[in-house]
Structures are given as structure tokens and as C-alpha cells.
Amino acid sequence: MYGVFLVAGLALGAIYALSGVGLVVLYRSTGVLNIAYGAIGAMGAMLAWQLEQMQYPEPVAWVAALLAATLLSLAYGRLVAPYLSYREPVVKAVATLGFALMILGTANYFWVEAPRRLYLFTDAMGFEVLDVRITGTRALVLIATLATTFGIAIFLKHTRIGLLMQALANKRELSSVLGVPVIRIETYAWLISGVLAGFTGLMFGDLVRPNPGALTFLVIPAIAAAIVGRLESLPMTLAGGLIIGVVESMSTLIKPIAPYRSIAPFVVAAILLLWLQRNRKLTFSGHD
Amino acid sequence: MSAILEIDNLNVVRGHKPVLRNLSLRIEAGKTVALLGPNGAGKSSLVLAMAGVLPIASGIISLDGQNLVNRPPEIIRRSGIAAILEGHQVLTDLTVEENLRVAGFYLGQEDLLAEMNKAYEIFPELLELRKRLAGTLSGGQQQMVAVAHALMAKPKFILADELSLGLAPVIVKRLMSVLEALANKGCGILLIEQFTHVALRLADYVYVINRGRVHFQGLPAEVQANPRVLHEAYLAGDFELAKS
Amino acid sequence: MIEIRDVSVSFGGVRALTNLTVNLADPVVGIIGPNGAGKTTLLNVFSGFVTPGWGSICAFDTDLLAMRPHQRARWGLRRSFQTEQVVDDLSVADNVRAMLDSLPVTSRSERERQIEKALTYVHLEGKADELGSALNTYERRMVELAKTLVGSPKIVLLDEPGAGLRDEEVDALRQTILGINEQFGAMTLLIDHDVEMIAATCISTVVLDFGELLAFGPTAEILKDDRVKAAYLGIEEAE
Amino acid sequence: MLLSVAALILIVPSLLDALYLRVFISSVIFTIAATGTAVLYARLGLVSLAQVALVGVGGWVTLRMWHATGLPFEVNMLAGAIISGVVGMLIGLPALRMRGLFLALITLMGAAGFQILVTGTQFPNGGDGVLGIAVTSIFMPRPLLGESDEAMLRYVCVVAVLCFLLVEFNRRTRPGRAWALIRKSEACAMASGVNVAFYKAWGFALAGFIAGIAGALLAGTLGVLDATTFPASESILLFALTVVGGAYHWLGLVLTGLLFRAAPAVLNDIGVNGHLAYVIFGAGLLHALITAPTGIAGQILDGLTQLAKRRAGR
Amino acid sequence: LALTLSGTAFAQQKLYGLNTGKAASGQPILVGSVVGKTGPDDFSAGALAAKAYFDCVNSNGGINGRPIQFLIEDDQWKPEVAGQVASKLVKDRGVVALVGNGSFVEMTVNAKLYEQENVAVVASACAVRECFEAKNIASTNQGPVPSNIAAVQWAIEKLGTKKVACIGLNIPSNGVWSCNLTNEWLKEKGLSGVSVLMNPGAPDANSALLEAVASGADTFLMSLPAGLAQAFLKAGQDQNLRDKYKWVAPTPLYKQGIPESIGAYWGDKVHVAIELTKWDGAGPDGKRWLAVMDKYGAKSDPRDTFSQAGFVSANIFVDALLKMDPKKIDRANVTKALKAVKNYRTDLLCGPWYFGDADFHQPNHASMIVTITKTGFKSETGCFDPSGKYFDKIRAMEKAQKLTGS
Numbered sequence A: 001m002y003g004v005f006l007v008a009g010l011a012l013g014a015i016y017a018l019s020g021v022g023l024v025v026l027y028r029s030t031g032v033l034n035i036a037y038g039a040i041g042a043m044g045a046m047l048a049w050q051l052e053q054m055q056y057p058e059p060v061a062w063v064a065a066l067l068a069a070t071l072l073s074l075a076y077g078r079l080v081a082p083y084l085s086y087r088e089p090v091v092k093a094v095a096t097l098g099f100a101l102m103i104l105g106t107a108n109y110f111w112v113e114a115p116r117r118l119y120l121f122t123d124a125m126g127f128e129v130l131d132v133r134i135t136g137t138r139a140l141v142l143i144a145t146l147a148t149t150f151g152i153a154i155f156l157k158h159t160r161i162g163l164l165m166q167a168l169a170n171k172r173e174l175s176s177v178l179g180v181p182v183i184r185i186e187t188y189a190w191l192i193s194g195v196l197a198g199f200t201g202l203m204f205g206d207l208v209r210p211n212p213g214a215l216t217f218l219v220i221p222a223i224a225a226a227i228v229g230r231l232e233s234l235p236m237t238l239a240g241g242l243i244i245g246v247v248e249s250m251s252t253l254i255k256p257i258a259p260y261r262s263i264a265p266f267v268v269a270a271i272l273l274l275w276l277q278r279n280r281k282l283t284f285s286g287h288d
Numbered sequence B: 001m002s003a004i005l006e007i008d009n010l011n012v013v014r015g016h017k018p019v020l021r022n023l024s025l026r027i028e029a030g031k032t033v034a035l036l037g038p039n040g041a042g043k044s045s046l047v048l049a050m051a052g053v054l055p056i057a058s059g060i061i062s063l064d065g066q067n068l069v070n071r072p073p074e075i076i077r078r079s080g081i082a083a084i085l086e087g088h089q090v091l092t093d094l095t096v097e098e099n100l101r102v103a104g105f106y107l108g109q110e111d112l113l114a115e116m117n118k119a120y121e122i123f124p125e126l127l128e129l130r131k132r133l134a135g136t137l138s139g140g141q142q143q144m145v146a147v148a149h150a151l152m153a154k155p156k157f158i159l160a161d162e163l164s165l166g167l168a169p170v171i172v173k174r175l176m177s178v179l180e181a182l183a184n185k186g187c188g189i190l191l192i193e194q195f196t197h198v199a200l201r202l203a204d205y206v207y208v209i210n211r212g213r214v215h216f217q218g219l220p221a222e223v224q225a226n227p228r229v230l231h232e233a234y235l236a237g238d239f240e241l242a243k244s
Numbered sequence C: 001m002i003e004i005r006d007v008s009v010s011f012g013g014v015r016a017l018t019n020l021t022v023n024l025a026d027p028v029v030g031i032i033g034p035n036g037a038g039k040t041t042l043l044n045v046f047s048g049f050v051t052p053g054w055g056s057i058c059a060f061d062t063d064l065l066a067m068r069p070h071q072r073a074r075w076g077l078r079r080s081f082q083t084e085q086v087v088d089d090l091s092v093a094d095n096v097r098a099m100l101d102s103l104p105v106t107s108r109s110e111r112e113r114q115i116e117k118a119l120t121y122v123h124l125e126g127k128a129d130e131l132g133s134a135l136n137t138y139e140r141r142m143v144e145l146a147k148t149l150v151g152s153p154k155i156v157l158l159d160e161p162g163a164g165l166r167d168e169e170v171d172a173l174r175q176t177i178l179g180i181n182e183q184f185g186a187m188t189l190l191i192d193h194d195v196e197m198i199a200a201t202c203i204s205t206v207v208l209d210f211g212e213l214l215a216f217g218p219t220a221e222i223l224k225d226d227r228v229k230a231a232y233l234g235i236e237e238a239e
Numbered sequence D: 001m002l003l004s005v006a007a008l009i010l011i012v013p014s015l016l017d018a019l020y021l022r023v024f025i026s027s028v029i030f031t032i033a034a035t036g037t038a039v040l041y042a043r044l045g046l047v048s049l050a051q052v053a054l055v056g057v058g059g060w061v062t063l064r065m066w067h068a069t070g071l072p073f074e075v076n077m078l079a080g081a082i083i084s085g086v087v088g089m090l091i092g093l094p095a096l097r098m099r100g101l102f103l104a105l106i107t108l109m110g111a112a113g114f115q116i117l118v119t120g121t122q123f124p125n126g127g128d129g130v131l132g133i134a135v136t137s138i139f140m141p142r143p144l145l146g147e148s149d150e151a152m153l154r155y156v157c158v159v160a161v162l163c164f165l166l167v168e169f170n171r172r173t174r175p176g177r178a179w180a181l182i183r184k185s186e187a188c189a190m191a192s193g194v195n196v197a198f199y200k201a202w203g204f205a206l207a208g209f210i211a212g213i214a215g216a217l218l219a220g221t222l223g224v225l226d227a228t229t230f231p232a233s234e235s236i237l238l239f240a241l242t243v244v245g246g247a248y249h250w251l252g253l254v255l256t257g258l259l260f261r262a263a264p265a266v267l268n269d270i271g272v273n274g275h276l277a278y279v280i281f282g283a284g285l286l287h288a289l290i291t292a293p294t295g296i297a298g299q300i301l302d303g304l305t306q307l308a309k310r311r312a313g314r
Numbered sequence E: 001l002a003l004t005l006s007g008t009a010f011a012q013q014k015l016y017g018l019n020t021g022k023a024a025s026g027q028p029i030l031v032g033s034v035v036g037k038t039g040p041d042d043f044s045a046g047a048l049a050a051k052a053y054f055d056c057v058n059s060n061g062g063i064n065g066r067p068i069q070f071l072i073e074d075d076q077w078k079p080e081v082a083g084q085v086a087s088k089l090v091k092d093r094g095v096v097a098l099v100g101n102g103s104f105v106e107m108t109v110n111a112k113l114y115e116q117e118n119v120a121v122v123a124s125a126c127a128v129r130e131c132f133e134a135k136n137i138a139s140t141n142q143g144p145v146p147s148n149i150a151a152v153q154w155a156i157e158k159l160g161t162k163k164v165a166c167i168g169l170n171i172p173s174n175g176v177w178s179c180n181l182t183n184e185w186l187k188e189k190g191l192s193g194v195s196v197l198m199n200p201g202a203p204d205a206n207s208a209l210l211e212a213v214a215s216g217a218d219t220f221l222m223s224l225p226a227g228l229a230q231a232f233l234k235a236g237q238d239q240n241l242r243d244k245y246k247w248v249a250p251t252p253l254y255k256q257g258i259p260e261s262i263g264a265y266w267g268d269k270v271h272v273a274i275e276l277t278k279w280d281g282a283g284p285d286g287k288r289w290l291a292v293m294d295k296y297g298a299k300s301d302p303r304d305t306f307s308q309a310g311f312v313s314a315n316i317f318v319d320a321l322l323k324m325d326p327k328k329i330d331r332a333n334v335t336k337a338l339k340a341v342k343n344y345r346t347d348l349l350c351g352p353w354y355f356g357d358a359d360f361h362q363p364n365h366a367s368m369i370v371t372i373t374k375t376g377f378k379s380e381t382g383c384f385d386p387s388g389k390y391f392d393k394i395r396a397m398e399k400a401q402k403l404t405g406s
């Protein structure tokens, strides 16, 4: 019994982790916590669904989803984000809510609520672990999460672009005075996170449901995973996402709290963060 | 061929307040120009404007005839003007070595290492600290990193704002000789210093500004011979203040 | 009278202070040393932002380290910072008043009297109602200084108060510091890289290097010390 | 100043039709809530993304109190405000060790948690026990002085003015100075003898208290509350609009309330499709954040000072 | 032949209201509707159908010459907005009644206003408990409780269900309420049921599914909105549980596009209790509904259960008003007339409809069962009224007040 919920929890956790990683990657390079991340992914997923309805082959749908999300991400990164670059991180973050509302409104306008289902070829595959069937899509999410976590961690650490991204996230103005081509580097970051958002949206569209509202606000539990990684550490974000998933799934077994299990991301994030901060002294101005 | 960095009739506004008013100034390669002035005169604003951080309302900044007005900071840096901003500005979340790598990222790998080693030679302290996050350094150590940033860029011109602020005398001396050496190699230097005597000793030419305007320009000897020049320039500000 | 015993601080692997032991008694004591010597760290130990690995500081028969930072301020410890901290949207008087808020000065008139005295002392009496944002660098320094002087201070710690000031202003600052003990009865510890200022104000001086005590004694003697010259002033070859 | 505000409060409500009476009541209530957000943001430099959730807490307690005791509205409102203040302080506890985006996100976690809890428990509507839900909702009556919509609008305006004054009083006295120091730097504040933890907690408690009042008024206006009013995203939006309106001046907070509640209502009233309204609203939010860094109020006030200067110059 | 002819004639007459063929030009009668359009789901289908019918009536003589001006307001799923728009309709515009309301929040907030202002509401999409327990609101749809119970009763009879897991939203007035009543009903029958509650925003239906599996039930009753029910089915497909359990659901899954979107995997395995009769019903009103929608509705207007319900609401309203003196059509009289409606019969509903003067309104409580096939829906039963105390009470009340007898 426990095993079943453990496996299901890991599968769920991978969902949180994957979007958490996407959030952290962008935040680390641009200082923007993108609340529109879910909405961008949702747009990709809806487009993929639409193309499937129009009988286009599946690869076309995949490409369209990734492309649409990347374009949206780039559009915001190039056209809007630079104007807000000198603002504090919280303002930069809440500004993306404006973008999220725009995307959500547009998506809802074109795709009025109706029964929908996104099919991916990975749905047909699957294997069993501890009596739980893991579909190809879920396995893909888990693998992709692991791959992006470590791939991007290595990329940021060992490449020049990674270094410049870190510099930018730290102090944008000083970096530009030091000669860092701000716009170009930020464009890379928005590009990478756009691709990730598209991929995440596609996966969520399949696993959750292709519904713009539901996908848009999934960003909030995803932020919980990112918080566990202090918006900084990709492996910790991964761990955070998985722990959150397992806790949420396992609390199904405790009757009185089972109906409230969706609260797990927030409780786990708050507790883990407080615990990770236990040795910190009072903060000094300018440091988070 | 000697490069010239020229500023002509520059106007800069911060908030709603003009901080530089029709300011003209010129730095030649291999020469050190001291920029003096009381607090709030606009010295730092000039550096920021030249570095491309502050928008320029009107006027010309040109490097060998190439106009740099309102170009992005990284372009200005890449064209050979390295500014050391006021207040020991470093990338706090990066290590010292990463700081230097960022500052010289557009050099080739070999060049980068060579420049980095040169910087470490000038500041052996930094070699020991190279794995530390710059944010945890002492004020003076951060200032060394800030200077090293500029050195990494192999600049044609260095704009140094309050270079000696917070540095021990031993380091200030070392820095001054570094600047001298750079000037000898053909680098033009704009030196902003509160310690007037230090600046005057090094400078080939002096500007005294107040309230965004040039009040005096001439040879350091003139200022040294006649300190009233400085006082009058400073007072000019107060006088205007009293009027307004 | 301040007794510093065996104070050691390390940040991770970095030793910022090593077994520092020294007794300070003069009204104005200087602290000098190369960059990264541990001067600011020592001040931070005083004000409680850094907890030493071990060691003790006993000031006027009180164990300083036993108190929480804000309690030390109430006890009579004052400090200014390497980067000034005047609040822009409070008036000059309110900047000073904020300090008095948490001190056990009960009567309102006494508070106002002290504010006035401190502001007069730093020659800002005419600017009491101006906002912090309207001040220039020198005036801001002076507001910081005035803040340290209200509410019967016992120890005033100043971290590079002269940085960024021009020569005449440094002169004025010097005079101000020299009068603190007489006017307000507090003992001053002064960090600065301006050796002239140290020489002119400090009766004795502590020299730190790599977190250790390099020398301590009357300022004039200290500045002649060869080791100090070599490590700090950098004039060994010149002479 | 106060006189002209009083005159406005007296006259305006009698000119409005039923729809806009309701709309303005909501707007004023969220102006009050935004006042709490602004205390933290403008005075302490801290961001709370849980304000709307705290409004919910205040409303919950107020309803619970009324169903349990039947005491007059004002008493229940005070209870709601106090409890919401305490909860606000608890959510703000991590603030003792964090600031900036992190702290904001922790409070967001609080808001998201509240959303789930209150969806499951719902707001008290007369059921037995603490969490009981009645078969037929019993409506909490309006406060005695606000029985009609017109009177209620006056009532919330007066409470809003009182909340402004409460904040202003705090700002001009000890807490205000302590906050100013903390905002500048916590180290500096501590060195000045400020008990940083206490005054930060005080800021959160005050913000929570004010949110609680807003919640009570909302409950008082509608008689029942629903979980759908208090999702986490609304808390984010309220903060964003506080920045857009301008957190540093009461005029900004009035604008915040109007943007939060009146703007969508106008779009709805003139028949704009709800989804398109989202698009317009989102774009407006971005536009305002970009073009008015000090908030719309900041821009208006700036413009006025410039104008005054130019007049004086002539 | 004669029979069909007279049938068409009857339909014709009703289709065109007064059937004058002339547009009404008198003083308009204001009628309102509050629907939850912008939000997690779109509940406006009922109002759109009502609008189509009113348009039809208006171009055929209106209400004895007076046209109906129909004002639809979107409550955006927000209680405050619901209060605002209801104030606008009831107080500012002075509507005589509301028709076709459909919302998750509106009825709770406005029930008191409607009572105070003495305005009657003939709703068509009530989803929460408060809607059925308000004095001035009566709906033509039946809500989750009868629908849940009908589905379960049929599953017991036809599929041999022994234990039911009711998967619902963790919302007291919706999922908790309907699942509790279903469980009580099961207990009364000597069987057992458990509630599996999930948050509306829950990303993953998988753990709800596993919880349901762990409960030991043999039948899953998906008392969820269509989107979530579908996600639940998908989780079931991922785990390949189709044949291990029985799958039933209340009305929400009776929706166009569902058979295609849940996929061929589920063909003939999911059974749905529907609140009104089938869309393709052969009855005159069923045909008339589709005809009106085609002629006066927009192409994009849904043709689903809630559209039927809205159409019925509008018919009830028009029929009531046609009997009134056109000069005396004001709110008080309209409310009186609507409350007097009883034993209203139409082939779109399984039973007779009434408004009545009670604190509680559940006039529609009989259902039909359909099975989702690979391509559409297949009827399993005709109309039937579920057994049990819950319904006995309603039926007793109907009899006592003579609301249904002919």
C-alpha cells in the first residue's frame, strides 16, 4: 500500500520539480521569477491540442507547443522585462502576473471551457512499479527533470554564458558596465526557460488536463518546489519537488487530512525553508 | 597614434535635476586628468554618463571621433573605456575569480588568464581570496576587485571614481604606481579623488567642477601654487545655493 | 576602560580575528590596519553582528557579549557604519530621535534637549527639519555622528567616518571627534585609513594585521614602528 | 483636507446607483486591505503576498463570532482584526530571517495554504460547532449604521479614514522611525537600539489587523463569504496594484482599491467579454508598472509639484 | 399522418409564442439573468437558450405585444461581482424576474436580495446546495444529489454495485454535501459508501484514484465537473483499471465532445445519470428547442442539458406571463404568477415542474441513465424517480400541496 503511494508521489513530484527547475533557471539568470510560466506552458499545450484536433501529426503539435512557448517567453523577455530590470525582484515577479493574465485571458477566449484531452504517443507506453503503472509520459517527465536539472546545472557552472548569466542575475547594471552583453545573455535565458515552459506545459496538458486556468495556476505549487531550492539550487529544487509530491501522495493515507492534501506543497516548502535557514542571523539590508 | 576621449557640452538630468550642465572635458591617451569638486558636484554622475549608465540629455562624448552618446554600457566598455564606479562595486554572489572572468570574458582564454595573472600580481591579496564570494570581502578588498575589473578590460581609458576610498595607504601607493605605469603605456586616465594632493601629484591636467559646471581647468601646478582656485570653485556652489 | 580578551572570529575557514587581547583606556583610540585586517569585524563583534568563536569583551565592568545587539545600544554602545545609513525620508531630527526612541530617556523635554545639543554640536542645528535626502555627504556623516551622541553614550565606534570627505571637512570632523569625550563623556574607537586624522585625534592606536594584534601603544610611537610602516603605510623602501 | 473628505463621503454615495454603490463599497474595502500591504512595503521594505488571505481570515472570524455570539458588528470586526493580526504576525515570522522575494514567496505559500483550507471548510454560515456548515446560509446582518448600501458605503469610508489615521499615527511615532531604520538597514537599526524582531512583527501585525478589518467589512456587506474570493492569485494581484497605485501615499491606495474592484466592474458593466477583460487588465498592469515607477499617485503628485513650481516660476 | 400533423401544428404554435409573426413593439418587459461565465467553467448555456427563446417570442408578438428585454450578466465566479450585478438588475434596472440563472456562487450571495426585493428566479443551472434551499429560487435542473443517487441506484440494480466511492470536490456545499447524501442513501439501502474528496485545483487526479482504490469500493461515482471527471478517467486508464471497477457519474459527463475526448478505451464502460431528457429526444418540446436554437441562437451556443434547462425556464416564464394582463406585468404580479406555476409538463423534463411556495425547491428529481459509447451516448433507461427517504419527503410535499397532480 505504502509503496503504491510512494511511487505515485514520485510521479507527481516530478511534475512540481520540472516546473520548479524551469522557474529557477530563469530566476538565476535574469532575476525574474516568472509567474507567467504556467500560462506560457498552457498556451503551448492548448496549441498542441488544437493541432491534434486538426489532424496534424503529433510531432507538429510538439514543435508548435515548444515554439509558441518560446516565442511568448522571448516576447516578454525582450519587450517587457528590460523596462523593469532596475526594479526590485518582487516587483519583477508580480509584473509577470500581468503577462499571465493576458495569456490566460487570450487562451480562455479562444478555447472556451469544453471537454478536451491531449494525447501524446508516450501515453501508450508504460511499465509497472510496485503495482502502480507508470506511463511513458510520466517516465519522460521524470527523466527530463533529472536531465534538465543536471544538464543545466553543469551548463551554468562550466560555460561562459552560464557565468555571465550568474553575473547578470547578481547585478545587472554593474555587469553591463563590465561589458556583459546584457540583452543577448538575457535572451538566452528567456529562450531556455521558454522551451522548458513549453515542454512542461505539454506534459501537464497531458497529465493534468489541457485547461488554461488549471495549468496557469499550477505555477504556485511549482514555486513551492523552487523555494526549497532557494531559487538557486537546481538539485535542491528537484529534491523539493519530489518530497512535496511524496508527502502529498502519502497524506492520502491519513484520513482526516486526506481531503486537504493539496496543501502539502506550501507546508513542506515553508517548513523546509525555515529549517534550511535555521542558522541564519537576522538579515542585513540588500541581502535576501 | 594617440587616442582622445572628448566630452563636449554634456548635459545630464537625474530625476528632474540637471546634474551636468554644458560640461566639456578632454582626456588624451597617456595623460592623467584629475577631476576635483565638492560633494554633489557631479563627478560620479559624469563617470556614470560616460560609462553609458545614465541617459544623456544632450552633448557629445566621442572616442577618436566615434560618438558614444547613449550607446549601451557594454559597447562603451568594449570600445576601450573602463569605468570604476564609486562604492566598491563587485558581483557579490560570484567568487573573486569569477568576477575577473566576467570582466574579461570577451578576451580569448589565454589572454584572459594572462590578464588575470597580471591583476593577481598587482593585488596578491586577491590571489589568496580568489575562491571567496566577493560579497564576503572587506570593503578594501572589494575595491581591489573593482580595480582589477577595470584592468582585465585592457582599457584605452580608465575612469576611476574615488579610487582610494577605504584603501590602506600601502595599497593606495601601489595603486597610484599602477596608474602611472598604465599612463606610461598610453592609457588615458580620469582620476577622481577626495585627497586632492594625491590627485594633483599624479595629474597632467586638472578640472575643477561644481554644480555640474567646469569652474577651473589648468595645470596641477597652478592649483598647487594657488589653492584659492579650489576654494573659489567650491564656494561658487555655496554662493549659488544661497541665491536660489 | 575596555578589556578585549582572546577574541577570535572565523567565517568558515577564514580567520578574521585571532586571539585578540588588548586593554583600551584612552578617550579616543584608533584602529588601523591593512584591508581585510579585521577592523570592521572587531567593530561587529562589539555591536553583536558577529559572534566570536570565543573570547570576551568587558567594558566599564559590563560583559558586552552577553547582551543582544539592541540591548547593547541601550546600554550605551553606539556605532556608525562604513557606508552611511541616514534615512532619506526622515527629517534630521527624526533620524536622531529614532535613536532615542529605544533608550531609557523618559521625559520628552530631556529628549528634545539632547537632540538639540547633539545637532548643535555637529553644527546641524539649522537643518533639524530637513529631510535626510536633502543632505550632502558631509552632513550625512554628521547626522550619523549626532545619532551616536544622544542618550549618554559610553562607547562610540566610528568606521571610516572620513571616507569621501574633502580636506576641510576632514578637519571639521577631526575637531568634532576630539570633543566627544569632554562633551558627552564617551570613549571613541576610530577606524580610518587617513593616517593624519588618526595621528591628530587618537591618543593610542591598535594596529591589526591578518586578524592579529600587530602593535598597540601611543599613536605617535606606533606610527614610527617599522612593522607598521611596512605592513600598513608602505613606506619602508622610501625611507 | 479632512473636511473635504468628509463632504465627499457625505455626498457621493447618494449620487450612485445600486451597482456602483456595491462596486465602490468593495473598492473602499480593498483600499483598506491595500493600506496594510503598503505599511509593509513602503515603511518596512517588506512584501506580503498574503494580504487577501488575511482579509479572508478577518472575514472568517467575524462571521464565526457573530454566529456564535450575536454581538454587535463592531465587536466582531475587532475580534476579526485582532485574530487576523495575530495570523499576519505568524505568517510574518519568517520575516525575522528573510526579506525580499523570499519572504514574499513564503507569505504566498501562506496564502495558497489558506485557499485550500478555506475551500474545504468554507466560511461560517450558521452551522454548529466551529466548522459546521448550515443547511441554509444565515446571513450576518449589516452593521446598524450601514443597513442600506448607501449607508454602508459611508460606513466603510469612515472606517477607511480611521485605518489611514491609524497607520499615519504609527508612521509618525516610534514604530515609524524604527521601521525607517529597519528599511535602511537592519544592522543600522540594531545598532540604534531598535528591537528589529519586535518592530517587524509589529508591522506584520498591523498589516494583518487592517486586513482583518477589511475582511469584516466584506462579511458585513455581503452577509456571507465564499472561498472563491480569496485565492492566492488575488493576493499577488493586490500587491501588484498597490505598487501600481502608489504605496507611499493614501491617494495611491484609493487608486489601488479602484483598480482592484472598480476597473473590472466597469469593464463588466459595459459588456466587455470577461476573458478579454483579463487581457486588458493584464496589459494595463504591465503598462502601469513600466511607465509609473512611483505608482500612478506618485506620478500625479509629481505632476502637481512640477505644475506648482512652474506657476511659481512665472 | 394526421397525428404527426397535429403534433407539428402544436409545436409550431408554441415555437412562435403568440405565433403572430409580427415583431412586438410595446413597452419592453425587463428580465434578467446572472450566470457564471468567466471562470473555471462556463455556466451561461441556460441563459443563452432563454435568450434565443425570448428573441423568438419577441418576433412573434411578444407577451401580448410587449417585447422581452433580456439582460444577461456575468458574475465571473466571484461572489462580490455576483452581488453587484444582481443589484444592478434588481435595483437599477428593475427586472420583473430572473430566468436561466446558472452559477456556482450567485445564488448563495443573492438569495436574500431576491427575497427582500420579492423577485422570483427560474434558474437553470444550480450547482450548490444553497440554490435548492432558497425561498425565491427554483431551478429546472436537478443538481448533484438526485443525479448521484439515480446513477448509484441504477448501478446497484444493473451492475451489482456493493460499495461506492463518491469522488467529489472538497467544497461543503457541493462535493461534501452531495457525497454525504449519497452515502446516507446507500446506508439506508444497507450498502456502504465513502467520500473521496479532492481540491478543485488539485493537479493530479492520480492520488484521488488511488485513494478510491484503497477504499475497497467496487464502483466509482465521479461527482465532479467534466474536466476533473475526465482527468480521473485518464488516471484510471493509465492504471488500466477499466475492467476492475464500475464507473458511473452524474450529469456533468453528459456533454458534447465527451465520448471523443475520453477516448475509445472507455467505450460502453461509463454510465451517466442525466438531469433532463436526452438531447435527441423525439418529443415536441425537444424538437422545438433545437429549432429555436438553430433559428435564434448562435452557432456557438451549446446544445446541452443546461441549454435544455434554460429553454424550459424561459418557456415556463413566457407561459406564465402570457396568461397575465399585459398592463399589470410588474414584479409583484410576476412573482406571484411564477410561484403559482405547478404541474408544468414538458418532454424535456422527466417529471412535472412546479415553483411552489416553500423554503426548499427540488421539483426536478427524476433521471434517465445513458452510457457513453465510443461515439456518443446510448440510452439505458427511460425516466425514473429514485427511491429513498430523501425523495419520499419531496414526493409527500408535492402531493400535499398538489403541485404535480393533473
Ligand SMILES: Nc1ncnc2c1ncn2[C@@H]1O[C@H](COP(=O)(O)OP(=O)(O)OP(=O)(O)O)[C@@H](O)[C@H]1O
Pocket: B014, B015, B017, B019, B037, B038, B039, B040, B041, B042, B043, B044, B045, B046, B086, C137
Ligand atoms: N540616484 C540619483 N537620483 C537623482 N539625483 C541624484 C542621484 N544620485 C545623485 N544625484 C544628484 O546628482 C548630483 C551629483 O551627484 P554626484 O554623485 O555625481 O556627485 P559627486 O561629485 O560624485 O559627489 P561625491 O563627492 O559626494 O561623490 C547631486 O546633486 C546629487 O544630489
Ligand SMILES: Nc1ncnc2c1ncn2[C@@H]1O[C@H](COP(=O)(O)OP(=O)(O)OP(=O)(O)O)[C@@H](O)[C@H]1O
Pocket: B136, B137, B138, B139, B140, B141, B166, C011, C012, C014, C015, C016, C033, C034, C035, C036, C037, C038, C039, C040, C041, C042
Ligand atoms: N561574512 C563574511 N564571510 C567571510 N569572510 C568575511 C566575512 N566578513 C568579513 N570577512 C573576512 O574577514 C576579514 C576581515 O574583514 P574586515 O571587514 O573586518 O576587514 P577590515 O579590516 O575592516 O578591512 P577594510 O579596511 O578593507 O574595511 C577579511 O578577510 C574579510 O574578507
Ligand SMILES: [Mg+2]
Pocket: B043, B044, B045, B086, B161
Ligand atoms: Mg561621487
Ligand SMILES: [Mg+2]
Pocket: B138, B139, B140, C039, C040, C041, C082
Ligand atoms: Mg572595514
